[in-house]
Amino acid sequence: MLISILGFIAALIIGIVLGLTGGGGSILTVPVFVYLLGIDPVLATGYSLFVVGISSAFGAIKNLQKGLVNFGASLVFAVPAVIAVFSTRKFIISAIPNVIIKNQHMLVTKDAAIMVxxxxxxxxxxFSMILNNKRLVARKMLTQPKKTNYLTLGALGLFTGLVTGLVGAGGGFIIVPILIFLAKLPIKKAAATSLFIIALNSLIGFLGDALQIEIDWMFLLSFSAFAVLGILLGISFSKFIDGAKLKKGFGFLVLIMGIYIFYKEMMM
Structure with missing residues (x-):
């Protein structure tokens, strides 16, 4: 019971971080599922896609109402990304053997490989959250805009969809720079368009799981509700808290957790 309560509190915190910073919080969803709630890593990545998708959809709807979403860039990037993430969840994840490497010196399981x-x-x-990229972005904004590279944009969409499907994370820290430097979008439109793409990727990717595994809908909807509540609180708090500074501090937390997970899985 206590573990479940802590899990829902974590969902609330994840949502608040998303609401305050516009991204990043969803990357904690899988570790919460696996290490706090004891859910199998493969199932956890699927559950994460649903939570990330629902949460991002709320933000995307607001951005659509404000006219901040670039549908041209979304289409070019999202179509191959959606195909990749759905195919990864439906076919690739299930095709990976439970034991990848086994000999007298090494044992690598599917769960461990996913977590590493x-x-x-x-x-x-x-590193994306901690490092200050303002100068780099400002330098880009001062240069003359060039023609959007749609071929590269689509190829990177395919790659992002593969990553999203494997680990269940939205990938906003990958998508936003791509939209800025390849689709030539202003920062605000890139962030808004990224959220729209993440919602599509995550929810359609989750369908790949929903079609072949049993889902605990009561738990998943409850967890998602707390995350959405957190987003609404985060958006309200954003008027009083500097999201940029918070995101940098949150980046250090993600760094520490990433090192911990890597160490834990490699030492097992």
Whole structure:
């Protein structure tokens, strides 16, 4: 009972961070499911897709109402991404053997491999949140806009969909820079469009799981409700709290957790 309560409190905190910073909080969803609630890593990545998708959808709806979503860039990026994430959940995840490597020196299981890959993603996300990229972005904004590279944008959409499908994270820290530098979108529109893409990727990717495994809908909807409540609180708090500074501090938390997960899985 206590563990369940802590899990829902964690969902609330994840939502608040998402509401305050516009991204990043969802990367804690899988560790909460696996290490706090004891859910199997493969199932946890599927559950995470649903939570991330529902949470992002609330933000995306607000952005749509404000006219901040670029549908052209969304279409080019999201179509291959959605195909990749659905195919990964439906076919690739189930095709990976439970024991990948087994000999007298090493044992690598499917669950461990997924969590190690997730830890690497967490480290990459933490550096993205911690490092100050304002100068780089400002330099880009001063240059003359070039023609959008749709071919590269679509290829990176495919890659992002694969990553999202494997680890169940939204990938906003990957998508936003791509939309800024390849789709030539202003920062605010890139963030809004990213949230729209994440919602599509995550929810359609989750269908790949929903079609083949049994889902505890009562738990999943309850967890998602707390995350959404957190987002609404975070949006309200954002008027009084500096989201940029919070995101940098949160980046250090993600860094520490990524190192912990990597160490824990490698030492097992």
């Amino acid at each position: 890959f997730f830890a690497i993603l967490m480290l990459a996300a933490s």
